[in-house]
Amino acid sequence: MTxxxxxxxxxxxxxxxxxxxxxxxxxxxxxxxxxxADLRVxxxxxxxxxxxxxxxxxxxxxxxxxxxxxxxxYRLLSNPRVDEQQILAGHFxxxxxxxxxxxxxxxxxxxxxxxxxxxxxxxxxGVLKKLRMPTTVSLEPSCYTTCGTRIxxxxxxxxxx
Numbered sequence: 001m002t003x004x005x006x007x008x009x010x011x012x013x014x015x016x017x018x019x020x021x022x023x024x025x026x027x028x029x030x031x032x033x034x035x036x037a038d039l040r041v042x043x044x045x046x047x048x049x050x051x052x053x054x055x056x057x058x059x060x061x062x063x064x065x066x067x068x069x070x071x072x073x074y075r076l077l078s079n080p081r082v083d084e085q086q087i088l089a090g091h092f093x094x095x096x097x098x099x100x101x102x103x104x105x106x107x108x109x110x111x112x113x114x115x116x117x118x119x120x121x122x123x124x125x126g127v128l129k130k131l132r133m134p135t136t137v138s139l140e141p142s143c144y145t146t147c148g149t150r151i152x153x154x155x156x157x158x159x160x161x
Contacts (some may be wrong), residue, residue, distance in 0.1 A: 028120055030049070030091045031049070031092075032091075033094060034089060035086040041076070044072060047069075060074065095156065105155070106159070110154045112150055114128055114149075126147065131143065
């Protein structure tokens, strides 16, 4: 009778320590290309990106950890002098540079998700669809408005040669 060996242990993936998030996610490269001229706002963008990088997938309040940081993040995001294109310019430039350096196949799958929200005033969040409902007892067609946002996500995956 042969002795059965236990299954091999899979290596445990270690979480990225907060001090290493900058290099792991290329935060420095992204901030070099960030299109924000005001140094105070640029510093706030850096802090916000660091907080989000340390708490991937978390809401803004959970990523910011305290009320003062949360309020500062929301002030940044609602600042009329700063828009998402300025904040994301560095991310887009750094991603394009990494893609140019890659010599193998680059796959970029896409997905669009609709996040539906119930609102009395659809203009505050956006209209996804207007659906025509079947006629009612009054024989007048009625419409139903679906409110929300669309999220279009892409993930670049580098395939080895």
